[in-house]
Amino acid sequence: MSFFDLINPFSYVTPFHADGDAVEESAVVAADAVEAAAVVIEQIEESNADEEETETEEEEEEEEEEEEEAEDKAPLIKEGCGETLACKSLKHHYEECAARVEDGSSESCAEEFLHFMECVDHCAASKIFAQLK
Numbered sequence: 001m002s003f004f005d006l007i008n009p010f011s012y013v014t015p016f017h018a019d020g021d022a023v024e025e026s027a028v029v030a031a032d033a034v035e036a037a038a039v040v041i042e043q044i045e046e047s048n049a050d051e052e053e054t055e056t057e058e059e060e061e062e063e064e065e066e067e068e069e070a071e072d073k074a075p076l077i078k079e080g081c082g083e084t085l086a087c088k089s090l091k092h093h094y095e096e097c098a099a100r101v102e103d104g105s106s107e108s109c110a111e112e113f114l115h116f117m118e119c120v121d122h123c124a125a126s127k128i129f130a131q132l133k
Contacts, residue, residue, distance in 0.1 A: 074128050081123035082116070090116040 082091055094116045097109035 073131055074124065077127050077131075078120050078124045081120045081127075084123055087116060087119040087123060090119050 094112040097112045101109060
């Protein structure tokens with residue numbers, strides 16, 4: 001069904017929304033196609049407003065459910081692992097490299113960063129999985 005079928009005042013077909021709901025018949029008789037189109041558009045906008053209110057209520061319910069979920073403790077665990085004796089020296093090497101790069105060195109600190117993150121991940125993995133439900 002095309003848009004023009006919806007605005008034709010002489011059409012015997014009941015206009016439908018995209019979701020399959022029938023548009024309510026209007027008691028207003030339009031003098032021309034422009035008025036008929038205005039009436040149909042007004043009816044569609046009213047039904048869309050009702051749908052938006054329903055969607056808003058559903059979104060609020062979903063947000064409440066999401067708020068009840070437990071917080072992700074992985075970033076805190078990884079931060080703590082970064083401060084352990086095993087990873088502290090690797091962090092120090094990475095920070096020294098980053099300072100050299102800030103001073104104008106053309107080197108890359110990717111190797112130092114990867115070694116540090118490997119240590120953090122190794123430390124944190126068992127602690128994170130122990131907290132999973």
